[in-house]
Amino acid sequence: MDAPPHVLILPFPAQGHVKPMLTLAELLCHAGLHVTFINTDHNHHNLRRSSSAPRPHRLRFASIPGVHRPNITDLFFSVMDNFKPKFRDLVVSMGGPPPTCIIADGIMAVGAVEVGEERGIPVICFRTQSACSTWTYLHLTKLIEDGEIPFSGETMDLPITSIPGLENLFRRRDLPSICRIGDLQNPIFQFFVTQTSAMTRASALILHTFQNLEAAIIAKLGAIFPTIYPIGPLHALLKAQITDHPSPSDSGSLIPQDRSCLTWLDSQPSRSVVYVSFGSLAKLTRGQFLEFLYGLVNSGKPFLWVVRSDLVLEEDRVDETPEELMVATRERGCLVDWAPQEEVLAHWAVGGFLTHSGWNSTVESILAGVPMICWPQIADQQVNSRCASELWRIGVDMKDTCDRSTVEKMVRDLMEDKREEIMKSTAEISRMARDSVEKGGSSHSALEKLIEDIKSMKFGGHVSVSDK
Template sequence: MSWALEVATKAGARVASFSTYSAAVFALRMNLPKLIEDGVLDESGNVKGQGKIQMVPPIDASEIPWVSLASTSAPERRRNNIQNVLKTNMSMPLAEVVICNTSMELEPDALALLPNALPLGPLVAPTSRPAGHFLPEDLASLTWLDAQPAGSVVYVAFRSSGFLDATQFQELSDGLALSGRPFLWVVRPKFTTGPGQDRFDLNAFKRRVEGQGLVVGWAPQQRVLSHPAVACFVSHCGWNSTVEGVLHGVSFLCWPYFADQFCNQSYVCNVWGTGAKLRRDERGVVSKEEVQRKVARLLGDGEVKARAATWKEVACGSIREGGSSHGNLLKLVSLLRQQ
């Protein structure tokens, strides 16, 4: 949408842009030319250097969002991603402010690299009505949660961008069953991809875990995350889901897929200390044993739970009256009133 900034500027309009991802990813975007200059990657997105990129949060060079968006078998797509970022970066300074869905407390180091950033988050939609999707929410999930013990439920949702092949789907379902924990799993229509995508019998699985787990097509995520029964969130770590999880004080089992999700995982695991990473085996699959093991470890870790509660208070404090994001909202209102 960089063209919109250019058109507005030519028309004499003042411009504020809105970043849908973290301040860290926006800072990484603006520093992409420097990474190329330093030999971390080339202008086609080929990774040249190994090891961590020492920003906050730290990530591997292969996890740079515009590199991970394309597989190694799609070099032209990867090159287009990088070239598009380099081109559109030229228009970013046209924005008077960049509104970010974050707060000074969540991302102080990244925001320090963005002098025109205005953090207003965490931004949350009203819980009274669905927003931002086109599938009907299954409110039966809330009734089911009401019957579960406090701090017991594993919530699994990859929202709108996660796809699992049949093998991975089977491993995840077996792992949830083996965990022995109550779980709420959001499974969208056409939930598997690739060879054998039709071989998983979801109805049979529902019967198998009846009394332990509930599988729904969609769920009111904020209301689920705020429910006292929910203990942890198995997530792809998209920024919206990450911010929502932090705001509601849940711990994470991180399962990133592409783009900025690896950076968000690093925040959760390496900076905030509110979750753990699910690791793939030699097949490239998160095994049922890994799911079972990590669920048990995370739900038994009182320190992670305490840190999640602390970050919840930090996030909620920023949007209360007198908080940093509330103050920035007033600044934005003042800017809008200026002639």
Template sequence: MSRRCCVVLVPAPFQGHITPMLQLGAILQSKGFSIVVAHTMYNAPDPLNHSTFTFLPLPDEVVDFDNTYMNLLNILDTININCKSRFQGYLVQLMENVELHGEVVCVIYDAIMNFVDDVGNGLQLPTIVMRPFNCAHLRAHRYVLGLRSENCLPLPESQMEETVPDLHPFKFRDMPLLSNEIPDRIFKFLKTAHTIGSSCAIIWNTTDEIENHHLSILREDFQVPIFSIGPFHKMAPPTKTSLVEEDNNCIDWLDIQAPNSVLYVSLGSIVSMDDKELIETAWGLINSEQPFLWVIRDISVNVAKFNSQMPDGFLEIIGDRGCIVKWAPQKTVLGHSAVGGFWSHCGWNSTLESISEGVPMICRPDFGDQLINARYVTDVWNVGLKMEGIVDRENVEKTVRRLMVSVEGNDMRKKAAEMKHKCQESVREGGCSFRRLNELTEFISMLSS
């Protein structure tokens, strides 16, 4: 790169969005770009974990919002209103003081931070959309938006198990937001988030190796360059992205476990368990007689009730066979030789991290893209099981044993190893993501010429 170029990143303030954006920043910095991150005060990343980035806080006035799914839109509405003016001011300063970070060549923003494209367009600064979910999820959302515009919702229950036209093998039950109870403003927000405005390209945390069909369709639909350079975490230099302090002591526990013996249980940063499901899950894990590493976040469960309903000496009962932490270094855990399965909510980051390490999954999707991701895992890649029906101790025990010790589970482990190989090939020199990254680097460098 003959001149110093600066890329400004604007992540959305949720773990599943911040993680890929910071990873993308590390990728682009390794290619010679200077990185500025304009972020909300709400769920702000820790600058100490990224000493070579410049961080610019955006006052957002997000106060006393609970981080639950149905409240996310309220948070985003507040952010998209309150951050716009300060962000514009930051960009003007950066563009006027080229000697500080180099020439600002573009802004890369999370698709749900829709104020960014308006600001970039007004300043005649190129913008690029970063999509942290998979391509199938976007196509599913667009399909549902079409049904809504044609007044075809709600669908009859009898149709829910049918395969969606042009989206095989996804079923209507996998589609996001099919309920007629979803407010109009959510559909309006999603419609905005699924367009690209004046943006000149899209960056996707996926790879042609696993989503070639959907990527081909979307490249025709959008008519702008699409750079599929995932999995980001395999392309990026090591970087800390967690908003929660990780308990690394669990790695010492994993070190003394047998290969492929441990089930890792973590439902992400937003999904929660009710009291009954928590207790039933605990008993199911105990009764399965399989070693487990379980992430239980204080904010996601009623810890006091959990402790009161477990028998005296609960930790003694599980002994060395179980390890419970508040948060774990997930990529390290999934890459550990002792881990043979992952019980997950199936967020896209978690799904990519799991298949990248060849770890089969138990899927317990809850909302959003998780249903689509779970269908990928169980019916497309055949590397996991879905937790069907009621989550009680018998069901948990049966499903855990199916994945961890049955012939069926062993077959899934072999298929997961094949998925790992595909991801490895994609990011190696000559692979799809490797080539797309080189194309992206050239594309960004030429934006100001």
């Protein structure tokens, strides 16, 4: 009797990548596949510590030592220097028949594809971003050839014309943050160029999006990848297929969640609260923190703000906050270290989301039908914020500005002055997202096709790896 398919899943070791890939792992296990989920030692420990969700019995964990670093720049260098040999050693040490396939993060493609080619294991890349962002990264070399990057910071509103299908959408400031690096030989810039190029050698591409949101760009990606599986929103697919899943909101969180904010939300009027979160990586100066706080307070709206212990840059941290801000925050604000974001966005009291425009946050906000104020910082966030405001019309873009009057105006626009206009498109796109995960919907069908395609591959063997 053939062994069931065995899939290795390899995320980039950061919160925004681990969460969607772990959700996919649970969906594959639910379909009868065996999955080994590969973390760094550091993230494996954090996942066990922060998440109360039970795991499927077909899901096992393995970890790679010595790759974690305390900040995102050093993490990129660590992946460049240390990952591939450690991953190869892990695959070899499993013994027995090779896994059926590897599902690798799109920015872990170099090592995954090379090890897959060496060992005869098909590789599917999972780009945990939008189709628009993926398409943009695939045109980095063309942007260089056409002289559109690098550029100075003084002419950020000049249009970008070298990305087919997006010629009339992007300005310089809307390109991924790495395009602001003046030196194109910078190792971080080259990391993304190299990883994106290697991704095209994969057998197929998984995208955390849905067909109706990005159909035109998904079609263009089809000229590069023989098969594409748009399977978002993943957390909605999980809920649709595993109706008794006990606690999906923390299933991929590397940070313990403070659920007390849900009780606070229960006491607020319907659609009155601005939820504020800049994700797991963004940093603020002390000045930026105060501008946001002043803007939120001056808007007069109740707000729930995720203020991580490391949100404010260490060198800027001071204990003194103006007394009037402290009083106003106590009156109509709630600050927590980390929140169960899916549940917060779905709460009837939340009417708007001030976000860093990370893709998971964007997809979760779309599904919940909550419009956004976008303040992007790194990676694909600049692309996402532009698409949210100008392509999908589900929010407003505040990139590259941070002063209290702008924050106040944006909050009032979202919650009052422009709300009817924004909510019309937000509600429609939210409906399309929900429809996509129902039986017969585009994402549901794409997931079924992915599962059947994996099952039709030459079966490898399942190797039990300790949960540690």
